[in-house]
Amino acid sequence: MLFSGSLHAPDAQAQVTAPPSEGPAQSVPPDVTETPSATPEPTPTPEPEVFNLSFIGDITPDTVAYYRGSSVAYQNVVTTDNLGYVFEKTIQYFEDDDFTMANFECALTNETTAADKNFTFRAPPEYVDILTEGSVEFVTLGNNHVLDYGEQGYADTKATLDDAGIGYAGRDEYTVYETESGLKIGVYAVSFPESTTQITNGISALKEAGAEFIIAAMHWGDEGAYDVNSNQLTWGHAAVDAGADVVYGSHPHTLQPVEIYNGHYIFYSMGNWSFGGNTNPRDKDTVIAKLEVTRDVDGACSVTDMRLIPCASSGVVDGNNYQPVPYEEGSEEYERTISKLEGTFTGSNLTIPYDYGYNEY
Numbered sequence: 001m002l003f004s005g006s007l008h009a010p011d012a013q014a015q016v017t018a019p020p021s022e023g024p025a026q027s028v029p030p031d032v033t034e035t036p037s038a039t040p041e042p043t044p045t046p047e048p049e050v051f052n053l054s055f056i057g058d059i060t061p062d063t064v065a066y067y068r069g070s071s072v073a074y075q076n077v078v079t080t081d082n083l084g085y086v087f088e089k090t091i092q093y094f095e096d097d098d099f100t101m102a103n104f105e106c107a108l109t110n111e112t113t114a115a116d117k118n119f120t121f122r123a124p125p126e127y128v129d130i131l132t133e134g135s136v137e138f139v140t141l142g143n144n145h146v147l148d149y150g151e152q153g154y155a156d157t158k159a160t161l162d163d164a165g166i167g168y169a170g171r172d173e174y175t176v177y178e179t180e181s182g183l184k185i186g187v188y189a190v191s192f193p194e195s196t197t198q199i200t201n202g203i204s205a206l207k208e209a210g211a212e213f214i215i216a217a218m219h220w221g222d223e224g225a226y227d228v229n230s231n232q233l234t235w236g237h238a239a240v241d242a243g244a245d246v247v248y249g250s251h252p253h254t255l256q257p258v259e260i261y262n263g264h265y266i267f268y269s270m271g272n273w274s275f276g277g278n279t280n281p282r283d284k285d286t287v288i289a290k291l292e293v294t295r296d297v298d299g300a301c302s303v304t305d306m307r308l309i310p311c312a313s314s315g316v317v318d319g320n321n322y323q324p325v326p327y328e329e330g331s332e333e334y335e336r337t338i339s340k341l342e343g344t345f346t347g348s349n350l351t352i353p354y355d356y357g358y359n360e361y
Contacts, residue, residue: 053291058270059274061274061322078274080124098183105143108122128161128164137166186203186214191251225256255337265289274324286313
């Protein structure tokens with residue numbers, strides 16, 4: 001079941017300190033100086049702190065090899081002299097938050113030796129500025145494309161993100177990222193877990209490392225499916241049971257339902273955000289998930305508000321310009337996107353016309 005209501009925390013009350021009061025003038029001998037005693041300032045009352053987190057789907061700034069030389073290829077539409085183009089229509093949702101996270105499904109490298117697989121994605125290191133221009137602070141690399149250009153490409157990707165100040169968690173890796181506003185966010189990333197124990201161990205490591213708010217970034221599910229499979233249910237519930245505050249899912253390239261499990265959100269699939277792997281996706285529905293996280297006076301963190309902003313992953317209907325745009329509230333497209341997140345969508349799963357087996361993961 002999807003919960004999309006608004007739980008607004010009360011505004012913090014400003015602490016006002018009155019100036020010291022002055023009594024009547026005193027007559028003192030000329031050789032004596034008297035200093036009035038100051039009124040003690042009241043001790044500030046601790047108040048909860050609020051942080052705003054944003055989540056979006058896949059960013060893949062490359063096109064499959066067959067189309068790379070065409071005018072509709074990602075890197076011929078999104079050029080190095082205008083990398084802010086990708087977020088041009090949506091930057092208003094990210095520029096003032098504390099943390100934005102995406103799944104980055106591409107190698108940032110000049111390495112040219114590709115892995116032997118159906119599809120490989122590579123972009124020049126300069127394309128990291130899509131993230132910086134879009135105010136994306138963190139990406140998960142726990143996916144099936146970070147090794148498209150081998151260990152060298154993977155290492156280059158990490159080094160490029162480091163240089164740009166973008167946080168990341170790699171495959172079966174965890175990271176504690178402290179926002180500028182002071183929230184320590186822990187992210188554990190894994191691509192198709194081998195067991196629930198693997199998930200539990202990753203989240204336990206984040207707790208030991210001092211994470212205040214924990215995200216389990218899970219790469220899983222069936223590509224093109226609107227349905228959550230049994231492995232996703234098992235792994236998602238295991239992540240929450242182990243202590244994850246939010247579960248962030250990727251891989252299907254379609255939206256899947258949002259579940260509230262034991263009071264925690266599981267986003268089974270966030271779909272595509274700016275995806276170069278298809279020059280005209282059949283399904284362009286995507287979403288921005290905005291979470292309000294409150295750190296109470298005792299240090300406990302929890303999600304106190306969640307809202308969804310339905311978008312299209314392309315600003316053109318026929319084709320792909322790789323520039324997400326918000327849907328108009330109440331429109332047919334808006335309501336269709338919400339239905340996918342609620343689990344009420346009745347459309348058929350997409351048929352993927354190629355063999356994309358587990359050897360790709």
